[in-house]
Amino acid sequence: MSSQDIPEENLPAEQDAPHGHGSVRTADEQNPFADPGLPPHEHRIQDTDERAAKRSERTVALLFTLSMLATVGFIASFVTIPVDKSVYIFPLGHISALNFALGMTLGVALFAIGAGAVHWARTLMSDEEVADERHPIEADPETRAKVHADFKQGAKESVIGRRKLIRNTMLGALTLVPLSGVVLLRDLGPLPGTKLRHTLWSKGKLLVNMNTHEPLRPSDVAVGSLTFAMPEGLEEHDEEFMTEIAKAALMIIRLEPEAIKDKRELEWSHEGIVAYSKICTHVGCPISLYEQQTHHALCPCHQSTFDLADGARVIFGPAGHALPQLRIGVNDEGYLEALGDFEEPVGPAFWERG
Amino acid sequence: MSTTANEAPRSRGKAPAGERVADWADGRLGIYSLAKANMRKIFPDHWSFMLGEVCLYSFIIIILTGVYLTLFFHPSMNEVTYHGSYVPLQGQLMSEAYASTLDISFDVRGGLLIRQIHHWAALIFLAGMFVHMMRVFFTGAFRKPREINWLFGFLLFVLGMFTGFTGYSLPDDLLSGTGIRFMEGAILSVPIVGTYISFFLFGGEFPGHDFVARFYSIHILLLPGIMLGLVVGHLILVFYHKHTQFAGPGKTNKNVVGMPLLPVYMAKAGGFFFLVFGVIAAISAIATINPIWAIGPYRPDMVSTGAQPDWYMGFSEGLIRVMPGWEINFWGHTLVLGVFVPLLIFPLVLVAIAVYPFIESWVTGDKREHHILDRPRNAPTRTAFGVAWITWYMVLLIGGGNDLWATHFHLSINAITWFVRIGFFVAPVVAFIVTKRICLGLQRRDKDKVLHGRESGIIKRLPHGEFIEVHEPLSQEQLHTLTAHEQYKPAEIGPEVDENGVRRKVKRTEKLRAKLSKGYYGEDSQIPKPTVEEYKEITSGHGHH
Numbered sequence: 036m037s038s039q040d041i042p043e044e045n046l047p048a049e050q051d052a053p054h055g056h057g058s059v060r061t062a063d064e065q066n067p068f069a070d071p072g073l074p075p076h077e078h079r080i081q082d083t084d085e086r087a088a089k090r091s092e093r094t095v096a097l098l099f100t101l102s103m104l105a106t107v108g109f110i111a112s113f114v115t116i117p118v119d120k121s122v123y124i125f126p127l128g129h130i131s132a133l134n135f136a137l138g139m140t141l142g143v144a145l146f147a148i149g150a151g152a153v154h155w156a157r158t159l160m161s162d163e164e165v166a167d168e169r170h171p172i173e174a175d176p177e178t179r180a181k182v183h184a185d186f187k188q189g190a191k192e193s194v195i196g197r198r199k200l201i202r203n204t205m206l207g208a209l210t211l212v213p214l215s216g217v218v219l220l221r222d223l224g225p226l227p228g229t230k231l232r233h234t235l236w237s238k239g240k241l242l243v244n245m246n247t248h249e250p251l252r253p254s255d256v257a258v259g260s261l262t263f264a265m266p267e268g269l270e271e272h273d274e275e276f277m278t279e280i281a282k283a284a285l286m287i288i289r290l291e292p293e294a295i296k297d298k299r300e301l302e303w304s305h306e307g308i309v310a311y312s313k314i315c316t317h318v319g320c321p322i323s324l325y326e327q328q329t330h331h332a333l334c335p336c337h338q339s340t341f342d343l344a345d346g347a348r349v350i351f352g353p354a355g356h357a358l359p360q361l362r363i364g365v366n367d368e369g370y371l372e373a374l375g376d377f378e379e380p381v382g383p384a385f386w387e388r389g
Numbered sequence: 390m391s392t393t394a395n396e397a398p399r400s401r402g403k404a405p406a407g408e409r410v411a412d413w414a415d416g417r418l419g420i421y422s423l424a425k426a427n428m429r430k431i432f433p434d435h436w437s438f439m440l441g442e443v444c445l446y447s448f449i450i451i452i453l454t455g456v457y458l459t460l461f462f463h464p465s466m467n468e469v470t471y472h473g474s475y476v477p478l479q480g481q482l483m484s485e486a487y488a489s490t491l492d493i494s495f496d497v498r499g500g501l502l503i504r505q506i507h508h509w510a511a512l513i514f515l516a517g518m519f520v521h522m523m524r525v526f527f528t529g530a531f532r533k534p535r536e537i538n539w540l541f542g543f544l545l546f547v548l549g550m551f552t553g554f555t556g557y558s559l560p561d562d563l564l565s566g567t568g569i570r571f572m573e574g575a576i577l578s579v580p581i582v583g584t585y586i587s588f589f590l591f592g593g594e595f596p597g598h599d600f601v602a603r604f605y606s607i608h609i610l611l612l613p614g615i616m617l618g619l620v621v622g623h624l625i626l627v628f629y630h631k632h633t634q635f636a637g638p639g640k641t642n643k644n645v646v647g648m649p650l651l652p653v654y655m656a657k658a659g660g661f662f663f664l665v666f667g668v669i670a671a672i673s674a675i676a677t678i679n680p681i682w683a684i685g686p687y688r689p690d691m692v693s694t695g696a697q698p699d700w701y702m703g704f705s706e707g708l709i710r711v712m713p714g715w716e717i718n719f720w721g722h723t724l725v726l727g728v729f730v731p732l733l734i735f736p737l738v739l740v741a742i743a744v745y746p747f748i749e750s751w752v753t754g755d756k757r758e759h760h761i762l763d764r765p766r767n768a769p770t771r772t773a774f775g776v777a778w779i780t781w782y783m784v785l786l787i788g789g790g791n792d793l794w795a796t797h798f799h800l801s802i803n804a805i806t807w808f809v810r811i812g813f814f815v816a817p818v819v820a821f822i823v824t825k826r827i828c829l830g831l832q833r834r835d836k837d838k839v840l841h842g843r844e845s846g847i848i849k850r851l852p853h854g855e856f857i858e859v860h861e862p863l864s865q866e867q868l869h870t871l872t873a874h875e876q877y878k879p880a881e882i883g884p885e886v887d888e889n890g891v892r893r894k895v896k897r898t899e900k901l902r903a904k905l906s907k908g909y910y911g912e913d914s915q916i917p918k919p920t921v922e923e924y925k926e927i928t929s930g931h932g933h934h
Contacts, residue, residue: 065921066921067865067868067921067924067925067928068839068865068868068869068872068873068921068924069865069869070638070639070640070641070869070873071638071639071865071866071869072638072639073638073639073646074638074639074866113498113499118474118495118496118497118498119474119495127675130675130677131501133498133499133501134501134502134505134673134674135674135675136674137498137499137502137674138502138505138506138670138671138673138674138675139670139671139674139675141502141667141670141674142667142668142669142670142671142674143667143671144667145663145664145666145667145670146663146664146667146668146671147663147667148660148663148667149660149661149662149663149664149665149666149667150660150664151660152656152657152659152660152663153656153657153660153661153664155656155660156652156653156656156657156660157657160652160653160656161653162648162653164639164646164647164648165431165646165647165648165649166431166639166644166645166646167430167431167631167644167645167646168643168644169631169642169643169644169645169760171758172534172629172630172758220589223589223590223592224588224589224590224591224592224593224597224599225588225593226585226588227584227585227587227588230593230594231584231594245690263690265690271482272468272482276468277596277597277688277689278593278594278595278596278597280688280689280690281594281595281596281689281690282594284689284690313690314689314690317574317709317714317727317728318570318571318573318574318575318709318728319570319571319573319574319595319689320567320570320571320692320696321689321690321691321692323691323692324694335692335693335694335695335696335792336567336571336692336696337709337710338710338791338792338802338806339714349714351803352710352714352806353709353710353711353712353713353714353727353728354714354727355714355715355716355725355726355727355728356714356716382574383573383574383577383578383725383728384577384578384716384723384725384728385577385578385583385584385587385723385725386577386579386580386581386582386583386584386722386723386724386725387584387721387722387723388718388722388723389718389720389721389722389723
C-alpha cells in the first residue's frame with residue numbers, strides 16, 4: 036500500500052515548532068496550547084550549596100568504600116566458610132552459609148557501585164536538559180538518485196542482465212549448494228521404522244516389581260494398590276535402559292473382576308489384575324496418580340484422567356485415546372507374565388500410528 | 390574539552406597519556422568522528438526507558454555466569470553412580486550432566502551462587518523483555534522508523550524463550566526431563582514428518598543418549614550467538630534512531646531532549662548495570678531456584694506432581710492442557726489435533742503481537758517518522774488490542790498452572806480447565822471493550838482538565854448561596870502536554886462513482902481498511918481534542934460551570 040491512497044488531510048498536522056529554548060514565555064494570545072519551549076533549568080541544592088555538594092560527595096565515596104569492603108568480605112567468605120556448612124537464618128531457614136555469604140557480599144559490592152554512580156549522576160553531574168536535533172532518516176533526493184544510478188551502472192558493468200546463462204546457472208548453483216548441508220543432517224538419527232510400535236514385552240516375560248526387582252505373583256498385588264513393573268531382563272545399568280523403560284513401564288492394579296466394565300479388559304486380566312502402559316497417550320508423561328475408589332488414573336503433567344475399570348478410556352483432559360493394555364496371565368510357577376507385546380503403540384500418538 | 394582559541398596547541402609529547410592513546414586509536418580506527426556524534430548524544434529520561442536496560446544487563450550477566458558454568462558442566466548422558474557430597478543421592482545412577490550439576494551446586498565453592506544467578510537472571514531477562522515490549526507497544530514506540538527494531542526485539546524474546554528452555558533442560562533432572570518429553574510428544578504430533586524430526590533430534594528413540602549434548606551446543610553457542618548479534622543490532626538502531634520521548638514543553642518530533650551520554654547517562658546506565666547485578670546476586674543468595682537435587686535425576690517412567698515449566702513457557706503449557714484430546718484416524722494415519730493444534734497456536738500467539746505495528750501502519754496509512762510517544766489512552770484501539778493480547782496470554786498462563794490453581798485455591802481442576810477454554814475466546818474480547826472504554830474516559834477527563842482546569846478542592850460559596858468548586862487553570866506547559874497528541878481522521882473509501890458517473894472499482898482491501906480505520910479513529914474511538922476556540926470561549930470570563 037502506498038501512502039498516496041490516504042488523503043493528506045486525514046493525517047494529523049505536524050506539531051507547532053517550539054518557541055525556542057529559554058525564550059520569554061508570554062501568554063500566547065493566538066494559541067494557548069502552543070509549545071512554550073523548554074522550561075527554565077531549576078537548580079538543585081548541590082548546585083548552589085557547596086556543603087550539600089560535599090555531603091553528596093561523601094555519600095558517593097562511602098558507597099564505593101562499602102563496595103570495596105564487601106569484595107574483601109566475599110574473598111574472606113570464600114576462603115573461610117566450608118562449602119558444606121549450613122546455617123539458620125530467619126526467615127529463610129537452614130541454608131548454605133557459603134552461598135548466602137558469597138551472594139550477599141557480591142550483591143552489596145555490586146549494588147553499592149551502582150548506587151554510588153547513580154547518586155553521583157543525580158546530585159553532582161549537570162542536570163541541565165539539552166535538546167538535540169533529529170534528522171530525517173530518508174536520504175535526500177540527490178543521494179537517492181546517485182545510489183540508484185550507481186547501482187544501475189554496477190549492474191550494467193557486471194553484464195548480469197545481458198548474459199542470462201551466467202545468471203541462471205549461478206542461481207542454480209547457489210540454490211543447490213545448501214543441499215549438502217541438509218544432507219549432512221541425515222545421520223542425526225536412525226529412521227523411525229517400527230521402533231515406536233514395539234516394546235520389550237513379549238510372550239512369557241515376567242512382570243518384575245520396579246521397587247523390589249522381584250517377579251510379581253498375583254498375591255503381591257492387593258486390591259486398591261498401584262504397582263509399577265518392568266519386563267524381566269531389563270536392568271538399570273543397561274545401555275538402553277532409559278529408552279526401553281520409556282516404552283515398557285507398566286502399572287498394575289487389582290480390581291474386583293465384577294467392577295471391570297470393559298469386556299476385553301476383563302479378558303486380558305488375571306483374577307482382576309490388569310496391566311496398563313504407564314506412559315500417557317497425550318505427550319508421554321508417566322501416569323503416577325491412582326484413585327482407588329473411582330479406579331481413575333491421573334497424569335500429573337496435564338491432568339489426563341483414565342478410567343482403569345473401563346478399558347482405561349479417557350474421561351477428562353487432553354489425552355486423545357485410551358492407555359494400551361498388556362495382556363497378562365500366570366505361568367506354571369505362579370508368577371505374573373506377559374502374554375505378548377502391547378497390541379498398539381504406547382505413549383503419545385504420531386502420524387504413522389494409525 | 391575546554392579548548393579555546395587562544396590556547397596554544399600542545400606538542401604531541403606533552404599531551405596526557407589518555408589523549409595520546411586516543412590519538413593513536415583515532416589514526417587507526419577513526420574513533421574521533423564516531424565520538425563526535427555519540428559522546429554527547431542526548432538520551433531522554435523516563436522510568437520506563439530503563440526496562441530495556443534491565444534486559445540488556447541481565448543478558449550480560451547470563452553470558453558471564455554461563456561461561457563460568459561451562460567450565461564445570463559435563464554435557465553428557467553417560468550413566469554414572471554418584472559419589473559426591475550430597476548424601477541423599479549417593480550411590481544413585483544418574484547422567485553425568487546431572488552429576489556435574491550436583492557438583493557445581495555442592496562441591497564447587499560459589500558454584501551454587503553462579504548457577505542461581507544464571508537462572509534468576511534468565512527469568513528476569515525474559516520478564517524484562519516482556520515488560521519492555523509492552524512499554525514499546527503501549528506508547529507506540531514501534532512506529533516508523535522503529536519497526537525493524539521492534540522485530541529484532543521480538544526475535545530476542547522468542548529466542549530467549551528457547552534458550553531458556555534448552556538451558557533448564559541441561560541438568561537432566563526429573564522436572565526438565567519431563568519438559569523434554571512433553572516437547573517430544575508435541576513433535577510427534579506433527580503430521581508426516583513429526584516422527585522423523587523426533588528421531589533426528591534425539592538421535593533415535595526418546596530419550597536416547599544425545600539430547601543433552603545437542604541442547605548444550607544450541608544453548609551455549611547457536612542461540613546466544615544469534616541473540617548477541619540481535620542485541621548489538623538492537624542497540625545500534627537505538628543509537629541511530631535516537632530515543633523516543635514523551636510529549637512535553639520543548640519536545641517535538643524533530644528534537645530529542647534529555648541528558649548527554651557523557652557523563653550523566655553513562656553514569657546512570659553504567660550504575661544501573663551494577664544495581665541490577667547486585668539485586669540478582671542478593672536474590673540468588675536468599676532464594677533457591679531450580680533445586681535439582683531435591684527433584685532427582687531424570688527417569689522416563691517417573692514424574693513428580695505440580696510439574697511446571699519456567700514462567701515464560703507457561704502459556705504453551707496452558708495451550709496443551711486445555712485443548713480437548715481430538716484425534717483423527719484415517720488410512721492408517723493419526724492426526725493428533727489435541728497436540729498439534731496447540732503447537733500451531735503457540736507461534737500464532739506470539740506472531741499476533743509481532744505483526745501489529747505493520748497492521749497499524751497500514752490502517753493509518755501514515756508513512757511519517759514518529760518520535761513522540763503516545764500516552765496509551767490517546768490510542769484507545771491499540772491499547773485495547775494490547776490489553777486483549779496480555780489477557781489472552783494470562784488466561785493461557787492460568788491454564789498452564791491449572792493444577793496449582795486447583796490445589797492452592799481449592800478449586801475444581803475441571804472448572805479451571807473449562808474457564809480457560811471459554812476464556813481463551815471470550816476474555817480478550819471483554820478486555821478489549823473494557824480497555825477502550827477506560828481510555829475514552831481518560832481522554833474525556835483530559836479534555837475536561839484542559840477546558841475547565843484542575844480541581845483544586847476549594848469550595849466557594851457564591852453570594853446567592855450556590856456552592857462551586859474552584860478550578861485552577863493549567864499552565865501552558867500542561868495545556869500543551871495534554872493537547873500535543875495526534876488525532877487521525879478515519880480514512881474513507883471515497884465516492885464510488887467518479888466525476889463522469891462511472892462506477893469506480895473499490896478493492897476489498899480498501900473497504901476493509903476503511904472499516905478498520907473507522908474502528909480506530911471513528912466517533913466511538915476517540916474524543917476530539919479540545920480546540921483553541923473551545924478553550925477561549927470557556928476561559929473568556931464567563932466563569933465556571
